[in-house]
Amino acid sequence: xxxxxxxLINGITLGSIYALVALGYTMVYGILELINFAHGEVLMVGAxxxxxxxxxxxxxxxxxxxxVLVAVLAAMVVCMTLGLAIERVAxxxxxxxxxxxxLITAIGLSIVLQQVAALIWGRGYLSxxxxxxxxxxxxxxxxxxxxxxxxxVLAALIMAGLLVLVQKTALGRAxxxxxxxxxxxxxMGVNTDRIIAWTFVIGSGLAAVAGVMVAAxxxxxxxxxxxxxxxxxFTAAVLGGIGNLAGAMLGGLxxxxxxxxxxxxxxDLTGDFFGSNYKDVFAFMxxxxxxxFHPNGLLGSRAREKV
Amino acid sequence: xxxxxxxxxxxxxxxxxxxVTGLDLEVRQGERVTLIGANGAGKSSTLKALAGLVxxxxxxxxxxxxxxxxxxxxxxxxxxxxxVPEGRGVFSRLSVEENLLMGxxxxxxxTGLYEELERVYGLFTRLHERRHQAxxxxxxxxxxxxxxxxALMAAPRLLMLDEPSMGLAPLMVxxxxxxxRNIAEAGVTLLLVEQNARxxxxxxxxxxxxxxxxxxxxxxxxxxxxxxxVRSAYLG
Ligand SMILES: Nc1ncnc2c1ncn2[C@@H]1O[C@H](COP(=O)(O)OP(=O)(O)O)[C@@H](O)[C@H]1O
Ligand SMILES: [Mg+2]
Numbered sequence: 001x002x003x004x005x006x007x008l009i010n011g012i013t014l015g016s017i018y019a020l021v022a023l024g025y026t027m028v029y030g031i032l033e034l035i036n037f038a039h040g041e042v043l044m045v046g047a048x049x050x051x052x053x054x055x056x057x058x059x060x061x062x063x064x065x066x067x068v069l070v071a072v073l074a075a076m077v078v079c080m081t082l083g084l085a086i087e088r089v090a091x092x093x094x095x096x097x098x099x100x101x102x103l104i105t106a107i108g109l110s111i112v113l114q115q116v117a118a119l120i121w122g123r124g125y126l127s128x129x130x131x132x133x134x135x136x137x138x139x140x141x142x143x144x145x146x147x148x149x150x151x152x153v154l155a156a157l158i159m160a161g162l163l164v165l166v167q168k169t170a171l172g173r174a175x176x177x178x179x180x181x182x183x184x185x186x187x188m189g190v191n192t193d194r195i196i197a198w199t200f201v202i203g204s205g206l207a208a209v210a211g212v213m214v215a216a217x218x219x220x221x222x223x224x225x226x227x228x229x230x231x232x233x234f235t236a237a238v239l240g241g242i243g244n245l246a247g248a249m250l251g252g253l254x255x256x257x258x259x260x261x262x263x264x265x266x267x268d269l270t271g272d273f274f275g276s277n278y279k280d281v282f283a284f285m286x287x288x289x290x291x292x293f294h295p296n297g298l299l300g301s302r303a304r305e306k307v
Numbered sequence: 308x309x310x311x312x313x314x315x316x317x318x319x320x321x322x323x324x325x326x327v328t329g330l331d332l333e334v335r336q337g338e339r340v341t342l343i344g345a346n347g348a349g350k351s352s353t354l355k356a357l358a359g360l361v362x363x364x365x366x367x368x369x370x371x372x373x374x375x376x377x378x379x380x381x382x383x384x385x386x387x388x389x390x391v392p393e394g395r396g397v398f399s400r401l402s403v404e405e406n407l408l409m410g411x412x413x414x415x416x417x418t419g420l421y422e423e424l425e426r427v428y429g430l431f432t433r434l435h436e437r438r439h440q441a442x443x444x445x446x447x448x449x450x451x452x453x454x455x456x457x458a459l460m461a462a463p464r465l466l467m468l469d470e471p472s473m474g475l476a477p478l479m480v481x482x483x484x485x486x487x488r489n490i491a492e493a494g495v496t497l498l499l500v501e502q503n504a505r506x507x508x509x510x511x512x513x514x515x516x517x518x519x520x521x522x523x524x525x526x527x528x529x530x531x532x533x534x535x536x537v538r539s540a541y542l543g
Contacts, residue, residue, distance in 0.1 A: 170408075170415045177398045177409050183360050184396035186380040187389070189413025189461070 002141040007264035008257060013148045013217065015256020016155035020210040021233030022240070022248035023162065024203030030243040031179045031199050033099070034091065037106035040230015041113035042082055042204050046075035046211030047221040048117060051126040064131035068216075075208040083204025087197055110226075117223040125220045132216070151213045158209065159249055162202070166245060175199060179243075228280075232259075235287050241300025250298060259283045310369075311336045311465055311496055312357070317366035319352045326352040328520040330366070334465065339497040341507040341528065343541055344517035350500040351393050353517075354467050357498075358390040359383050370465070385413045387464030391471065393500075395454040399443030403434050406442050406453055410460030427456040430486060448479035455486060466490065467498040472506065484510060504541035508532050516541070 021043055028036045050071040057067035090109050094102045135146040166172035177185040178195045185192055214229065215221040236255045240247025262282030266274050274281075290298060312334040319327040327349040334340045342350050355361045357368060359380030368375040370388055378386070398406050407427060411420050428435035431452040437445060442453055451471055458466060471487065472480040480503070488510050491497045501507035508514055508528040516524040516537060524537070531537045 170412065173401065173405055173409060174412060176401060176405075180398045180400060181396055183380075184392060184398070185409070186360065187358060187384060187392065187396070188409045188457075189381050189384040190409075191379075191381045 003264050004261070005140070005142045007260040009142060009144055009148060011257035011260030012253060013151050013256070014260060015236075015253035016152050017210050017213050017217070017229075017252075018233050018236045018256050019159065019249045019252025020155055020206045020213075021229060022236040022252045023159070023245065024207050025234050025237040026240070026242055026245060026248040027175075027199050027203050029237070030245075031175065031196055032091070032095075034102050035106065035234070036086075036091075036200075036203075037103070037230070037234075038086055038090075038109040038113060039203065039207060040226035040228075040233070041110050041117070042079050042086075042226070043207040043211040043214070043229060044117060044221070044223060044226030045082060045113065046079040046208035047215040047225060048121050048126060048211075048223070049078045050075040050208075050212040051128060051215050051221045052121070054131070055126070055129055058129050058131050067131070068212075072209060072212050075212055076205050079204040079208035079211070080201045083200040083207075084197055087200040092193070092196075110230075114223055114226070121223060123223065125222045126215075128215050128219045128221075147216050151217060154209070155213070158206065162206070163245065165202075171195075171198065232280075232283065235283065238297055239287055239290055241297030244297070244299045247297055247299035254298075255283055255286070258286045309336065310334065311338075311371060312498070313367075313369040314353075314357070315367050315369075317353065317356060317368065318364045319349070319356050319361055320364040321352075321361075326520055327356065327363075330517075330520075330522055332515055332522065334496060334498055337494065337496055338513060339491050339499070339511040341499045341501060341504075341511040341514045342517055343501055343504040343507055343514060345540075346502065347519075348517040349520040350517055351469055354390055354392075354469050354498070354500060357467060358388065358392075360390075381413075384461050384463075387462070388467070389458040389461050389463035389465070390467045391454045391458045391469060393469040393473070395447075395450045397442040397445070397450050397453050397457070400441055402439050403442055403445070403453060404438040406457050407434070407438075407460050410457035411462075413461065423460055423462070427459055430459075430489075431456050448475050448483070451475060451479075451483055452486070455483070455490075459490070463495060465496045465498060467500070469500045470502060471499075472501060472503045480506065504537070505532075 021039065024039050025036060028034055053071040053074045054067050057070060058064060086109065090105050091102055094105060132147060137144045166175060174185065174190045174195050177188065178190060178192045182192045214225065232255060233252065236251035237248045239255060240249070240251025259279050259282060263279035266278055266282065310333045314330060314332040317327055317330040318325065330353060342353065344350050352361060356363045359375070359378065371386060375383065398409065401409065407424060411423060433449055434452055434456055437449070442450065445453060455471065468487065471483050475483065484506055487497070487499070497511070499507050499511060508531050511528045514526060514528045514531045515522050526534065
């Protein structure tokens with residue numbers, strides 16, 4: 001039971017991060033029907049920017065909480081600008097091109113971003129300085145670290161904020177209208193190009209925060225870290241029903257939990273034949289399992305459901 | 308009276324297909340003008356060009372003294388030019404009220420938005436009853452009411468309607484046309500595209516008849532109703 005609860009906490013932590021990243025995939029897909037494969041690299045850039053800033057500021061003797069706050073803001077500014085540039089330079093010119101063109105551009109862009117990051121930050125690992133006090137709460141045999149708690153609470157707040165933005169504000173209404181029918185949205189006075197740009201900016205901001213969370217949780221960052229995380233988050237978005245915001249949140253949490261439980265129990269279940277390094281297999285098995293019975297994802301409707 | 312809308316030599320191409328060829332058309336302030344013609348004549352393409360959804364291959368569009376060629380579609384509604392598109396184009400997963408609020412998007416934050424909303428609800432009580440329902444769950448007639456109500460939320464000066472009677476039961480068509488007549492009487496200039504030529508000619512002042520992308524006849528609506536050619540081709 002302790003293992004179960006512990007892995008559940010670990011899974012929810014990881015799942016919160018997946019959910020934040022999955023939202024970026026699903027929002028862009030909802031509005032453009034485009035899989036932005038460079039999204040994971042945006043997260044990577046956010047993580048590395050944050051690590052650099054934290055290392056620098058704590059090196060100068062700044063207090064850790066302030067350094068982390070500045071690092072998050074810096075990562076968000078850089079990532080939002082990057083997201084805006086990606087849409088403008090790589091995707092907008094291909095808006096009317098066949099679907100395959102932007103997809104290939106996305107993959108190419110992802111490689112370019114990785115290599116540029118390798119040039120800037122090198123190919124080694126950047127570590128998160130040991131400035132955060134290793135506090136944790138022990139509760140019924142389960143350990144929740146301060147970082148875990150912060151990730152879960154912050155992610156929940158951000159997602160609630162996003163839902164309010166999309167469901168209750170004029171911008172959110174315009175985003176949903178553009179996703180459903182861009183031509184009619186223009187008739188209503190919506191500058192759909194600007195709405196699309198906003199979608200990338202918001203998604204990239206979420207990726208930046210998620211990048212900092214990953215760096216803080218694992219303590220390191222590297223120019224390749226965006227690939228697997230991006231893939232997992234994309235999986236989460238498909239699992240929940242791509243284009244659906246609540247689906248991305250649910251898919252992210254579910255994937256994180258399944259992965260953590262898989263890691264915790266796979267040894268017992270297979271007589272130690274498979275180790276916890278097979279946890280990724282679990283995640284993708286769940287995806288395949290769900291898609292076999294529910295091809296549009298858990299919350300995806302029969303017709304394509306969008307933002 | 309000066310022309311509110313002045314179209315000269317308008318052509319619209321889709322790749323190699325020419326949908327509209329050298330069309331001249333004029334709508335004066337306060338006028339009710341109808342554009343009638345068979346399926347595929349190019350009526351919708353004309354309205355889409357006026358609204359900015361398709362880029363004309365030739366010709367000029369002057370609206371309220373401004374050349375619209377450099378004005379993107381999303382800025383035209385702010386100038387008082389509204390289109391209720393063919394097939395209604397309601398946002399089916401937005402609620403009825405959200406659809407109406409989208410109609411007023413370009414003047415978001417403006418005062419009087421809620422009075423406007425109440426006015427539209429007064430016009431279409433059915434929409435008020437269903438204001439929290441997803442627009443996709445409405446019947447065809449209710450969706451047409453929503454599309455018209457949404458356009459009214461923009462406070463248009465020139466309202467363009469593309470086949471508002473399409474696919475509706477006769478009773479519903481009557482109600483929709485009643486509303487359109489009221490809108491025109493409130494001072495909104497009207498450009499109405501219809502396949503139901505008789506209804507259109509009955510509520511309009513002037514008519515253009517379109518065939519394969521060209522205007523083949525223009526006259527007062529009353530004379531069109533008596534014109535033997537129009538009678539045989541469109542009034543059956
Ligand atoms: N998006 C499009 N692509 C290609 N051809 C089109 C398109 N829209 C309309 N057309 C063609 O243009 C012509 C005029 O169509 P349309 O303007 O819709 O006529 P109407 O509204 O009078 O029925 C038709 O021959 C139609 O097939
Ligand atoms: Mg038509």
